[in-house]
Amino acid sequence: MSVNVRLDQLPFHTPARVTAVHWQALTPAEARRLRNLGLDEGVTVEALHGGPIGRDPLAVRIGRMTVAIRRAHAETISVDAAP
Amino acid sequence: MSSYPLIAVVGNPNAGKSALFNMLTGARQKVGNYPGVTVERKSGRLSLLDGRPVELVDLPGAYSLDASSPDEEVTRDVVLGKQQGERLPDALLLVVDATNLDNHLRFALQIIELGLPTVVALNMVDLAARDGLTIDAATLERELGVPVIETVAVRRRGIDEVKEALSTAIGAARRIRGSGDEDFVTLQRRARAIAAAAILAEKPTRRWTGRLDAIVLHPLLGPVIFAAIMFVMFQAVFAWATPPADFIDARFGDVQAFVLAELPDGLIRSMIVDGVIKGVGAVVVFLPQILILFFFILLLESTGYMVRAAFLMDRLMARVGLSGHAFIPLLSSFACAVPGIMATRTIEDPKHRLTTILIAPLMTCSARLPVYAIIIGAFIPARSVGYGVGLQGLVLFGLYVTGIAGALAAALVLRSTVARGTHQGFMLEMPKYQMPHVRDIILGLWQRALIFLKRAGTIILVSTIVLWALLSFPQPKPGESALDSSIAGKLASGLEVVMRPIGFNHEISLALIPAMAAREVAVSALATAYSIQEDDEARADLSLTSQLRGRWSLPTALAFLAWFVFAPQCLSTVAVTRRETNGWRWPGFMLAYLFTLAYIAAGATFWLATFAGL
Secondary structure (H helix, E strand, O other): OOOEEEHHHOOOOOOEEEEEEOHHHOOHHHHHHHHHOOOOOOOEEEEEEEEEEOOEEEEEEEOOEEEEEOHHHHOOEEEEOOO | OOOOOEEEEEEOOOOOHHHHHHHHHOOOEEEEEOOOOOOEEEEEEEEOOOOOEEEEEEOOOOOOOOOOOHHHHHHHHHHOOOOOOOOOOOEEEEEEEHHHHHHHHHHHHHHHHOOOOEEEEEEOHHHHHHOOEEEOHHHHHHHHOOOEEEOEHHHOEOHHHHHHHHHHHHHOOOOOOOOOOOOHHHHHHHHHHHHHHHEEEEOOOOOHHHHHHHHHOOOOHHHHHHHHHHHHHHHHHHHOOHHHHHHHHHHHHHHHHHHHHHOOOOHHHHHHHHHHHHHHHHHHOOHHHHHHHHHHHHHHHHHOHHHHHHHHHHHHHHHOOOOHHHHHHHHHOOOOHHHHHHHHHHOOOHHHHHHHHHHHHHOOOOOHHHHHHHHHHHHOOOOEOOOOOEHHHHHHHHHHHHHHHHHHHHHHHHHHOOOOOOOOOOEEEEOOOOOOOHHHHHHHHHHHHHHHHHHHHHHHHHHHHHHHHHHHOOOOOOOOOHHHHOHHHHHHHHHHHHHHHHOOOHHHHHHHOHHHOEOOHHHHHHHHHHHHHOOOHHHHOOOHHHHHHHHOOHHHHHHHHHHHHHOOOEHHHHHHHHHHHOOOHHHHHHHHHHHHHHHHHHHHHHHHHHHOOO
16 A cells, blocks of 8 residues: 655655655756755655754655755655555 | 876765875875865875875765766866866775765766776775674675775774775776766666665664754754854853963963063064064964864864754754855854855855855854954953853853854845845755764864964964064154054054044054954054054063053944954955955955944944943
């Protein structure tokens, strides 16, 4: 069973698999940077921490790396949170 | 040095490249610049096991050859043999973080593809073991087709093996095969497949970094810890520096006593005592404070806390149109705006970067410390306000806060006027926490101390001697004050007309002129001015502190502090801004808006303090 949500809606400490990234919603520079930080369809992500104001930005584990991104960018990432 | 074989150290950011570089080269390092760009070139010498010398160059960390910043461009151009001022390396030492294979192997594949003889250092294998990862280096070696050596840079593990592999590599043929533009996604997936094959076992362990982050990034605890670290840092700058500063002061006193005893009275003695010893001494005495500040910044950077601070600050920075990216250059600017402005190169958005450059000089840099320290020491009583907090430290903290508030307000205005643009996001790798390594920190401090002393020996020495000459000539006629008759005195009289309304006296106007070169010169200029002006031998020996106490009112002293919160009195900052923004337009703008702010702030402080009856 698959549970499709956006990364910004994913509860903390729930590993999920990236199903789609809406690359076209990002600027080319942003897309390149996210790819450099290891984001890709199929990798495992997990929201670890949120910033002090509005839980923004998010600290997200992408593969083996932890990356800080804003919620606005997390919205472009669809994940499958099936257990 | 240039005739030795050249080995370039390449790798992702946070791969432990610099620690490995430091371990291989020791303290024999040269820090320079690549021609035409402000990217630092760090090189050092290494003796291979058979005694052959080679030159090692530490290239900026990069995620890929598809460069998105000037730093990454240098790395790309060096490995492609296209960098001006650098020859094609004979071999590459590619540093890969064992705990982050999936990501680092992508860049590694791109580099190996180029065809230069390459040795891979599989670094931080101890941390990988701690994370429960078992990695098979032999599999990696087979998949990558180049030697792979397990290293723990900070513990010297694998250093001899790296040297041995490099000896073999520099003999091999080099030819550029690839161009590094293979499809990104393909590379990334290949990297992940190799990583999966090389990782034999992965035990889930509770990781240190995760546990620490749960506290450090906690929505409530995090900001409290951050504020506490900042406060301790700035209190320490004052509290720890006193004994070594007193020691340095006493040594300059010894030298002065020696010169006074050995040389006959005259112009030469006056130049040495009033110009060189008083002037340079007044600045060198602040070396301990500057080193303590750099110590904290190096510590925050090497432990990985700096990025967490950027994370905590991102939302706040977003309010003024910036992001957490701007935080790291801005915090570095507390040590010095020049490396701070250079560090803005990691900000990809041009308007965002420009704003950060323009507000960087508002961060209280170490060159302001001599100025703040002497005025606070003279006018603010050294008493406690309770809870172990000193009043002097509190005033200093207030000056830092004023600078930060000014910077945030300026950013807000700039982002809606001259640097208007879309809001850039915040995307940043958060590296693992690491124990700081004494050796790397000492090396970093040593390099900072050398840079500071070199400045004291050149810019500051030259400007104090020039100032001494301007102050001493023409020699006064009988009955005339030495200061008023001198060239400098006449220049200052002109400036004083403008400065008088904000509470600045003749000597301040005078000190501000040479302080255009560097802020800390203001202190040596005041020291020189009061020393020359004093006819009475007995009073000439008074310290600058007592001179100031006797001659300045409290409102003037406070206005002087307020002036230096804003005034862009630093030629190096202007020069680096011109270089980084390609022209005179933005440094000109920076000078204009910051001097205007300085004038308003000093004036407001002076008149408020006067009306308050201080």
